[in-house]
Amino acid sequence: MPTADLRRYRVGVVQLSVATNRRAENLERAEKLVRAAADDDCRLVVLPEVFATALNLPKSHEIAEPVPGPLTEWLAGLARELGIWIAAGVLERSGGHVHSTAVLLDDTGELAGTARRTMVYDLEAHFITGVTGARVLDTPLGRIGFALGYDVQFPEVLRGLFADSAEIIVAPSVLLRPFAEPVRQMLLARAAENCAYVLFASATGENTLAGLTYMGRSAILRSPLAIGAYSRDFRKQQPVLAEADREEVLLTADLDLHELRRMRAAAPFAADFRRSPLGLALTAATHPDGPLPDWAAAAGRDPQDASAPENTPDTPDTP
């Protein structure tokens, strides 16, 4: 039986030690924390990017699997048994390509949707294929958008989700420790600029093969803006709902979509983005294949149609 629409509910973010070549161990530890989240009344739990396999670039094709496939089925079984939604990162093999992919299972174990990582860094690009295209799903838990790992460092990727009115950005990640500080700054901004919750489920521990350390620092974030009841006054709210350091841990927090929707309706960012030629162009670019959001389709797909004055010419007119 599908979930009725929820406005206030608890989410869990699992910060997992993702060990290379130890799939069974990873699954065992992941399962324990997902069960703990269900025990704590979470309706949605997020696991890190490639949580079962880690990234082992030269062996990517070998350790990847189709979606749906065995790992999706394992997650579906857990979601069905516990009656909760689960989002998790898997290494997906599709045709000749390998993608880092997020899967979302609903609370009956059905695959509600998937999304592939957009950005790949140069070394990865030999093994992992990036895609372009925002993916936002309308669910009883709100409008859920996906950004995987490296994507969060590229604000334009998440603007595709903003264009699609994502309310919750699910961000399974397997990022490295040297980037911990900038990634944290950027995640706070992603919540603020996109007026959305951000569920950042990060890998922790060591990649012993590559001699690298994962960043941990999982977090549940919201916009620092809030509006007062019955007013258009904006107030400051604490953006960090929960945050981990580098331990393997379950984070939980209560989301309030009612509050989020009031804030988004009062905040000018979305309307101004949609009126701007740049917002339209970016929306078209983040929807190369799929349908445009209604507002953008109505505005005309070709951003050139929206005429804007030029920036100051290099030689300004004299008065």
Add this chain to the structure above:
Amino acid sequence: MPTADLRRYRVGVVQLSVATNRRAENLERAEKLVRAAADDDCRLVVLPEVFATALNLPKSHEIAEPVPGPLTEWLAGLARELGIWIAAGVLERSGGHVHSTAVLLDDTGELAGTARRTMVYDLEAHFITGVTGARVLDTPLGRIGFALGYDVQFPEVLRGLFADSAEIIVAPSVLLRPFAEPVRQMLLARAAENCAYVLFASATGENTLAGLTYMGRSAILRSPLAIGAYSRDFRKQQPVLAEADREEVLLTADLDLHELRRMRAAAPFAADFRRSPLGLALTAATHPDGPLPDWAAAAGRDPQDASAPENTPDTPDTP
């Protein structure tokens, strides 16, 4: 005599109380702080957006002036006398339009360039015209890009500067207090994601006409990433070089373009942005009229040429 190229130098950011209908007073207080910056060996000083006039929307056309014009000349005189570069925001009248514009005067008093604000909010849009188009100037002080006030809340606007390899983002602003917290989060991210210094010169004080309070919180920021000498190791560095609360004050900090350039060369963000179809599309959208950066021109202006696999189809293939 033009400045020789500088690698390490001091900058000043003037947080000014911008009083409506008190141009002479605003100029007097601005001049005092610009002179203090020159006394403190600053080579570049930044004043807030519309620092002389404030925004008085219904009277915009009346209080705006051409660029160059009297206000530009006043700034040029100060720059020439003190031998420093000055960036400041002026309300510009051009044809039938009014723009919020940044002007940059070099240390001989020449107008080195101007840039107009891109984003306008709905109420403003009746009085102020936004433009599309990144503006980055190659100067002896480094590559300087501009973002005005409201622009900093739209990451896509600043990505045009990133595409053009801006090293220093000059951000004159006149933003309101309720947005102080999200703006601060976003500014930190702008420095991080664009690997650039951010000079945020913000108005403070009250807009007595509108009953609004300006946010203050001027800041000089850098990326939280740094690389160790002779290595590709990334290290954490303190991103806040200087920061004000709500007082009228001069902030100063020492920039190090040598360090910035080493860091940018080692960091993967720019190369990965340039390889991505989304990066190319955004670069084209932020350069609707002007020449594309060389790298983008070489990659082909039409981002559709860069073929990317589709995102996961709505109905995934079964294995």
